[in-house]
Amino acid sequence: MKETHELIAQLDAIFHPESVAIIGLPRGFKAGKLFLMALLDLKYAGRIYPVHPKAKEIDGLKAYQSIAEIPGTVDLAIILVPHHQTLPIVKACAAKGVKGAVLFTAGYKETGTEEGRKVEADLTRVAQSSGMRLFGPNCMGLYVPESGISFFPGLSKKSGPVGFISHSGSLANILGRVAPQKGIYFSSAVSLGNECDISSADMLAYLGNDPNTGVIGAYLESIRNGPYFLEALKKASEKKPVILWKVGLNPEGQKAASSHTGALASQSHIWEAVIRQTGAVPVKGFDFLTDALMGFSMLGDGIGDRIAILSGPGGLAVAAAEACGDEGLKLAKLSDKTRLELSGFVPQTGTSLSNPVDVGLTASLEMEIYTRAARALAADPGVDAVFVIGVGMDRKTNELYTESMIQAHRELGKPFVIINIPGFDTDLAQTFCRAGIPFFETTERAMAVYAMVRRYQVWRRKQRKN
């Protein structure tokens, strides 16, 4: 436990640095420049020290020839020099008292060479003996909007509940860029690369304890220390949802085993065991990952399983009801009062007043029908969540639909889930997400994510009781 406290304190200091040195910052417009642009873009308020062997100044910032020359302390160092120059620089950073260093360059263990492996082992030793923590090598480092630090320009300045761990720098970056469109915002995101020091398990311990993080997401390729990872994952999951997209689950690990057990123990079987024993939430693929992050960010605690479906298109209403059952959710039984109320404004023909409620085609012209029905359903005490599948005839009606649904959600306080009908305006879909209402591409994805959030919540309640 003492070690965990120390780790958390170390990471906290690194995630909120008062000064950042960028070692090997190029003068011209090269890839390394992005790290400076990222800090400027997020309006980082601390001191930035470029380190360059020759330059006196880079982009208006005074440059230093070495880390030792920098006056005052350096909390975070971003190291961009080629891999064969890294070791002395990391040592100099440790001597300077740097708290954490991000090693961007590739060319280490992942190359499979003896030299790469050796340099990486040397780096680990420096970190362990000095107390300076290392990220990477072969990683993008940190994005902490609250601190104004970022690994790429163009990421949101707004903070949110998601803490993200990635073994791929580019994936972290792509997610960071797409996220705001889905209403997903980060407390922090970190790209870990080869994990010569800080590992995904370390990050699970940190984010699990971080009061600003409500949901943890991770893209993982391989696990370094299984038992430590298992323990960190279990502890984090008991506190908050941990959504894991693990790749590399093919039966490659199944060597010629002599026993049945050996032959049957595929990587996916073992991973399934990890999931079951920790309560983590598995997802597959980028779309499912973002959907899950959106669902877990927006759906509140204690969501129920009685679903009301409100749809214009009849076919999608039936499909939604089927998906609801497939995911182990229930169709809410509407009260007589609700049905009476619906009958007051829903046209009589081509519609259905029992759940799923089919409001028919007229609703696309009179958006009022959608919103009144949604309000009636949300007000029914037998309904835990309202799933709406709607679209207007044009831009104007879609705007009205969006605004009035957001308003109804705010007033009634029950979870709303909106499902896309092809042709709906993309920016309005984003408006829903920004207002904290999850918007899904299909009814199947919507039901799957809602059920996943609910299953996790039920599991956690049970854990806490025991």
Added chain:
Amino acid sequence: MNILNKALSENRFVLTEYEAKKVLAEYGIPVSKEILVDSETALMDAVRNIGFPVVIKGCDPKFVHKSEKDLIRTDIRYEKEAIAAFHDIQARMTGVSGGVLVQEMIMGKRELVAGLIRDSQFGPSVMFGIGGIFTEIFNDVVFRIAPIDKSDALGMMEEIRGKRILEAVRGLEPVDREQLSNLLVRIGQIGMENEMIQEIDINPIIISKGRGIAVDAMIVLKSL
């Protein structure tokens, strides 16, 4: 453990069925009663001790899959039959060191499998599922990373697709889940306490009067 060290000292990495079951029994896992014999006199003593019907098997670490080598005779009910089986199996084992195993015949219609694999990332992991000839056909098995507790073990029983096999189906009594979960917990314990064990395979575990009994087992040691 002595059995494990002895095998390693002889440069053997697969224990015989007889040895493997001794290891299991030391951890309180119920195994079929059995006696290793090397002569007709010993055979007769063993048969009298165990009582008919018996199973007679060739026991040598070289024979990993005994049924494929035709080294198993089941449901032997008479002394004459036992003697014939003994000589027949011995003849098939020429050139190997192992003896012949006389075993009580465990009666039961349901066959399960349990085991252990030492995963390179997560360490010892316990397996449970549908056993016997259906193990590979249905691939209906689940794993847990060791150590496991009773609730993990009970969870494994709920997780297999064919979980109804554990219920009171077709006039059979329901499986004693307490006993079975205990068995699984112990397998995890063996893996945690014996670093040199790479794999354990108990197949089949036959359900007899509701209780699971290890009828065949193998243990593979790490070959470093």
